[in-house]
Amino acid sequence: MIPATEPFVVNGRRYAPPRRIVTVVCLDGSADEYLDAALARGRMPNLQRIAAGGYRGMARAQMPTFTNVNNSSIVTGVPPAVHGIGGNFFYDTAAGEEVMMNSARFLRAETLFPAAQKSGRKVAVVTAKEKLRDIFASGLIEAGGIAFSSEKAREAVLATHGIEHVESVAGTTPSIYSGEASIHVLRAGVRLAEAGRADFLYLSTTDYMQHKHAPEDPEILDFYAAIDLEVGHLLKLGAVVGITADHGMNAKQRPDGSPNVVFLESELAERFGPGFRVILPITDPYVVHHGALGSFAQVHVPDGADVAAVMKAISALPGITEVHTREAAARLMELPPDRMGDIVVVSGRDAVLGRTPAYHDLKALAGGLRSHGGRYEEMVPFVISEHLTPQYLARARSDVRNFDIFEFACNGVARKH
Numbered sequence: 001m002i003p004a005t006e007p008f009v010v011n012g013r014r015y016a017p018p019r020r021i022v023t024v025v026c027l028d029g030s031a032d033e034y035l036d037a038a039l040a041r042g043r044m045p046n047l048q049r050i051a052a053g054g055y056r057g058m059a060r061a062q063m064p065t066f067t068n069v070n071n072s073s074i075v076t077g078v079p080p081a082v083h084g085i086g087g088n089f090f091y092d093t094a095a096g097e098e099v100m101m102n103s104a105r106f107l108r109a110e111t112l113f114p115a116a117q118k119s120g121r122k123v124a125v126v127t128a129k130e131k132l133r134d135i136f137a138s139g140l141i142e143a144g145g146i147a148f149s150s151e152k153a154r155e156a157v158l159a160t161h162g163i164e165h166v167e168s169v170a171g172t173t174p175s176i177y178s179g180e181a182s183i184h185v186l187r188a189g190v191r192l193a194e195a196g197r198a199d200f201l202y203l204s205t206t207d208y209m210q211h212k213h214a215p216e217d218p219e220i221l222d223f224y225a226a227i228d229l230e231v232g233h234l235l236k237l238g239a240v241v242g243i244t245a246d247h248g249m250n251a252k253q254r255p256d257g258s259p260n261v262v263f264l265e266s267e268l269a270e271r272f273g274p275g276f277r278v279i280l281p282i283t284d285p286y287v288v289h290h291g292a293l294g295s296f297a298q299v300h301v302p303d304g305a306d307v308a309a310v311m312k313a314i315s316a317l318p319g320i321t322e323v324h325t326r327e328a329a330a331r332l333m334e335l336p337p338d339r340m341g342d343i344v345v346v347s348g349r350d351a352v353l354g355r356t357p358a359y360h361d362l363k364a365l366a367g368g369l370r371s372h373g374g375r376y377e378e379m380v381p382f383v384i385s386e387h388l389t390p391q392y393l394a395r396a397r398s399d400v401r402n403f404d405i406f407e408f409a410c411n412g413v414a415r416k417h
């Protein structure tokens, strides 16, 4: 039994975790179709039990549907308007440079982990991608917790990660371009919980497999079966397990299989002349995943441009589904206006936004383009291994957000009867 701890409050939310291991899993890029396909083939027996005996539904993710944005929301419990991370990248107009937001110094809100650790829980955060570790580790290591990435598992040291010799716990450091990169995360969480080194965990995987495979591909069915096995280990340890995703995933192709890209910077230069800067906030160091092509873009217009005319021209392009001013998008999507362009553009289920043809290496996408960033990747799985209380069940059936998951896992679990 986990010792009783005091409830804690972070960013206006109160968390009163049960005296059980609490684990939240963020399956990166896990559209609900992946769970459906695996369940239909009997490949996820543990999830099947949860779906019948606990809760399985959907939640609304945070726009833009990217990894950093949603992971930052999940670990803080607030939208980007509050925590500040509205993309992997933003254009700093004052400095005149494009800045990658993979560091805690861009975070404007605390994560819930230092408070959980200080309340007496043993917190461990494991992520596949190193780019997220710094954000997750913010304030946690000093408080006595653990945070490391599978990608750099062998480099983890006590002073900065709260743990060392990770490979002896979770196995050899995997390639980031593999399914194992994600399974390693879950296995590490299981081992830490088993050893009594952690009782409050956040496990965040990578979407390499979802970028590469449609839900019914044999490789990804094996991948989900491996995930389910680790979920089973967590359940055996008596853990409350919450599962959600940062975003879904869709094929962004024409029927002939070629990538369906709207090259916004080229289109705008052709119509209005030079000076437009299109920021693609999906951009990160892992180009093999998506070639920096997603369904969301920020457009910075040159001085003197007619914003209304530019917006009208963008709206008329095939594949475009939404065009907003900065003010409208900040309100509708709860984004931080000071880290946005003048115009926000979203594309459809089968379309992505690019800058110019020369900017993107489409060769890296051999085998087809699957990506995310827009509305069609917004609804994601929301799973809790236990019966919910009537109050939380009602919330789950309203406009529940993926970043409500920690609150649900801590406060929403009905007592066994």
Ligand SMILES: [Zn+2]
Pocket (backbone or CB within 6 Å): 029, 067, 207, 211, 289, 290, 372
């Ligand atoms: Zn992705």
